[in-house]
Amino acid sequence: MSKKGPLTPDALHKIDAYWRAANYLAAGQLYLLDNPLLRQPLRPEHLKPTPVGHWGTVPGQTFLYTHLNRVITKYDLNMIYVSGPGHGGSALVAQTYLEGTYSEIYPNVSQDEEGMRRLFRQFSFPGGIGSHCAPQTPGSINEGGELGYSLAHAFGAVMDNPTLIAACVVGDGEAETGPLATAWHSNKFLNPVTDGAVLPILHLNGYKISSPTLFARISHEEVEDFFKGCGWTPRFVEGEDPAQMHQKMAAALDWAIREIQRIQEGARSYGETERPRWPMIVFRSPKGWTGPRQVGRKKVEGTFRSHQLPIPADTAQQETLTQLEQWLRSYHPEELFDEAGAPAPFLRALSPQGERRMGANPHANGGLLLRELRTPDFARYAVDVPAPGAVEAEDTAELGRYVRDVLKLNQRARNFRIFAPDEIVSNKLDRVLDMGRRWDAELLPGDEALSPDGRILDGMLSEHMCQGWLEGYLLTGRHGFLNSYEAFIRIVDSMVSQHAKWLKVAGNLPWRQDIASLNYVLSSNVWQQDHNGFTHQDPGFLDHVANKKADVVRLYLPPDANCLLSVFDHCIQSRNYINVMITSKHPRPQWLTMDEAIKHCTHGIGIWQWASNDQGVEPDAVLACCGDTPTLETLAAVTILRKYLPEVRLRVVNVVDLMKLQPHTEHPHGLTDEDYDVLFTRDKPIIFAFHGYPSLIHELTYRRHNKNLHVRGYKEEGAITTPFDMRVLNNIDRFDLVIDTVKRLPQLGNRGAFLIQLMKDKLVEHKQYITAHGCDLPEIRDWKWNGGAGI
Missing domain, CATH: 3.40.50.970 (Thiamin diphosphate (ThDP)-binding fold, Pyr/PP domains)
Known part of the structure; x- marks a missing residue:
């Protein structure tokens, strides 16, 4: 030597x-x-x-x-x-x-x-x-x-x-x-x-x-x-x-x-x-x-x-x-x-x-090592929904029970992890903490669920780290998802762009084997921020991802827990996609039974017959909704319209898979023009309540026949205020949706004027009430779907 x-x-x-x-x-x-x-x-x-x-x-x-x-x-x-x-x-x-x-x-x-x-x-x-x-x-x-x-x-x-x-x-x-x-x-x-x-x-x-x-x-x-x-x-x-x-x-x-x-x-x-x-x-x-x-x-x-x-x-x-x-x-x-x-x-x-x-x-070349996840039957975790809106549940909390058991089933294989920037508890997924949080630093009395061998990585307050760890985990042949606040996932915009480019290029290389999809479960969304306010409001991740290659991206906005379970189960077993799921963590009305949810999510879009009254006739208007809060407000608007204008024929269309709105020539999930027209008609007014920025819906649908589209969504208005006031500030609330619908129906003449005035009065009443009491009107807080009984 x-x-x-x-x-x-x-x-x-x-x-x-x-x-x-x-x-x-x-x-x-x-x-x-x-x-x-x-x-x-x-x-x-x-x-x-x-x-x-x-x-x-x-x-x-x-x-x-x-x-x-x-x-x-x-x-x-x-x-x-x-x-x-x-x-x-x-x-x-x-x-x-x-x-x-x-x-x-x-x-x-x-x-x-x-x-x-x-x-x-x-x-x-x-x-x-x-x-x-x-x-x-x-x-x-x-x-x-x-x-x-x-x-x-x-x-x-x-x-x-x-x-x-x-x-x-x-x-x-x-x-x-x-x-x-x-x-x-x-x-x-x-x-x-x-x-x-x-x-x-x-x-x-x-x-x-x-x-x-x-x-x-x-x-x-x-x-x-x-x-x-x-x-x-x-x-x-x-x-x-x-x-x-x-x-x-x-x-x-x-x-x-x-x-x-x-x-x-x-x-x-x-x-x-x-x-x-x-x-x-x-x-x-x-x-x-x-x-x-x-x-x-x-x-x-x-x-x-x-x-x-x-x-x-x-x-x-x-x-x-x-x-x-x-x-x-x-x-x-x-x-x-x-x-x-x-x-x-x-x-x-x-x-x-x-x-x-x-x-x-x-x-x-992680796909060479990738093994199928063991998953329980997600239908076993269903929320019992005896009738639309009859029960309330927290969507992410229900998902947490299912994810916990996915972790358990794959504990020996050690090929599934959750990554989150210290938001598992905040986002109501805390049932997964049975499987422990990964932590190899000092432990103190009172620490919860910290373990050197925990399956959840949420101990680093950095979206970059969670994204980077998850990408490395997926690229070497394993499965997982990232849970974060909707607004702050924007921190990794550039990273998701790079991963999307990787997937696009790798998809053209026959020697690169398929890898598990990059999955996001995003909660604490724009519509209910409580004490956080304007800084926590940004639904633009949807816009960012929607612009990536259509072969790679999928965007889902399940309206309730059963739909979330169905979508999530599909996403974690998919390959080579970027799946974005936007969901709620707050108590929400539950709309669909599990059987109904599976059918609805399989189609990705559909007419909710139980909320519509246009069976057998041409609708006067289509009320479309995408996202948990827009769905709630749309259904509330329907009850008002059906009470005061029962002769108006309304069709309610709910969208789970956002890319269904694009033409099939632009995205693999897109509807043909014929199928789109069957749902939305060729010329009737569409009042579309959307979770994110309205411009995204216009971008996805601009080639469709029906140009009579009116989208309401987030428009950079918000503060530390009540949940319903957030909707009012952005004109996505039930009262504004009713006003908008009536204005789009000229055949009503002056018959709709009284209802428009009533809705304007309700908006004033709402402002006065929250200023005096610090919470929403009882009729808002206690509202239940009852098939059109009104406000």
């Missing part, structure tokens, strides 16, 4: 050669269109006309991947690689090509000269692949187009995966994002007995796009103190001399793996319960390491100028072309690839074999 480190001279030579080969392949992807092995002098026609990509992070990532390969082989590890600075996509493509997994998945990109030409040509080129880590990249579970989520994904991946290690490379620019800064605390939720381990490697290369990074400009001691304060044991690998850095990194990784094994053995074999301080590595190397040191008069290596292309894209000038050729030849490709263009045999021998290769690890 060398006195300078754990690598013998032969091992050092080989590992450096492997790294050079990966760097050559990564750099070639940036620039080369032809002449992949430089067997001819480099000429302008060999180059891409407009090279695009990033270099600065690449040599550090290829260095780490190379060294992780060594410890995988040495310790026979089950390891995946999570690339935080994923815009350096050429690094992972190069490494998976070198280890052979890329050519196994994409046979045309073979391990020979022609395959290398195709590898280079496709990168950031029309018809090829993007410059980020992406679903097309073998071994990837983290889309690198947006930074901040790698560490959360890594922790989600190892939960309930006791043999798995997620090596997570965190860029120092990425480390400045809010989600990543929070994710360091995920170690308080890792159980060393039942979970795997995350090995974070902070890659300090000094710069972002054009400015320095904070971690790179504070002292060694301050960085060390930061991570110790977060509960980690950091070890530093710093320098720029490759030989020394190889030895340092080999020693650091040997230490880290032994520490992980020591922690896990202590917990699993000897019952050690003290929360461990897991190892991590701080890796400081020059940005753009091994690239051109200077271009023109400006330093490049070790500066922000190496972030993207270290040598300008304009290579028409001979001086620039010569420098590019010198740089590429500095890796000595003639030593690394044989006559056919395949990696030299000694390089192939260094790579792990089979599924131990990080590009071939099945956990990075």
Whole structure:
């Protein structure tokens, strides 16, 4: 063994050669269109006309991947690689090509000269692949187009995966994002007995796009103190001399793996319960390491100028072309690839074999490991509804009984979890707490349901963390859902966009297996905020998700508990979707029996015959509703109209599956024009009470024949006020709905004037009452559906 480190001279030579080969392949992807092995002098026609990509992070990532390969082989590890600075996509493509997994998945990109030409040509080129880590990249579970989520994904991946290690490379620019800064605390939720381990490697290369990074400009001691304060044991690998850095990194990784094994053995074999301080590595190397040191008069290596292309894209000038050729030849490709263009045999021998290769690890293609959930018959949890509106129940509380039992049934398989930002109790799902909250920090008397092996992850007040953990959990072959307040799920808008893009791209890759859907149960919704008020009112997540690819998104607004149970059971057993369920947590009238709910939810939309009086005749108006509160107010409006204008024929249409409103040519769930017209008619007025922003309904229906559509929904009006006043402020209340309906029926003439006046008087009475008493009118609080008996 060398006195300078754990690598013998032969091992050092080989590992450096492997790294050079990966760097050559990564750099070639940036620039080369032809002449992949430089067997001819480099000429302008060999180059891409407009090279695009990033270099600065690449040599550090290829260095780490190379060294992780060594410890995988040495310790026979089950390891995946999570690339935080994923815009350096050429690094992972190069490494998976070198280890052979890329050519196994994409046979045309073979391990020979022609395959290398195709590898280079496709990168950031029309018809090829993007410059980020992406679903097309073998071994990837983290889309690198947006930074901040790698560490959360890594922790989600190892939960309930006791043999798995997620090596997570965190860029120092990425480390400045809010989600990543929070994710360091995920170690308080890792159980060393039942979970795997995350090995974070902070890659300090000094710069972002054009400015320095904070971690790179504070002292060694301050960085060390930061991570110790977060509960980690950091070890530093710093320098720029490759030989020394190889030895340092080999020693650091040997230490880290032994520490992980020591922690896990202590917990699993000897019952050690003290929360461990897991190892991590701080890796400081020059940005753009091994690239051109200077271009023109400006330093490049070790500066922000190496972030993207270290040598300008304009290579028409001979001086620039010569420098590019010198740089590429500095890796000595003639030593690394044989006559056919395949990696030299000694390089192939260094790579792990089979599924131990990080590009071939099945956990990075989670559908390979996905198993069906065991679910009870959700109909057993039905609310007994002897007649519409005859009983009240809390929808999420009823769901909680079912979810608790799903957790129990899958406890042995350990493949189902709930994620929530400290809102399980608030959202009335507290029956699931029988299965415990995951917590591996200090416990105090009076704590409720905290356990190192709890199945619910709601101990972190961060929507980002819950989303990131859940994504990592799903992408590695498990099931789960996220429960949150409707307004604050907007915090993860960008994350859900990235996941939607991942699903869209993965759906076109036959080798990517189906994964469980990303499910949201969103409560504490816009219509009843009580003491929270205006800040907690935002139904715009529906709009955001509705704009994603139709093959991926599904939006559900069940009007009662039985419908929620039916929808939820469907969603958690689905694949490759983003399912959004908006529900109520407050006591609500229950409308449908379980049999009726199943039929209604299966159709996704339908006429509620028991609330309508147009049987056998053409309706005068269609009263449509979508969401728990709009449904309640619509039915209350119907009772008023049927009492005072019994001759008016009303049709009540309830929407559970929002995407039914889109044409079938735009969304798989959409209705044909014929079916839409059967429900809504071609010309009768539609007064649509909607849970969210009215514009969304118009966007979904603008191509339909019936343009006589009048939508009422949330319009950014609200305060700390009564539940009914929230509806009045946004004109979605029963009185305004009656006024709107009457105004849309000119055939009534003045016969409807008295009712309009009565409704206006009721609105005044309402305001006076809540100002004096602080609660809604008794006739509002005590209202019951009774088939049209009125107010």
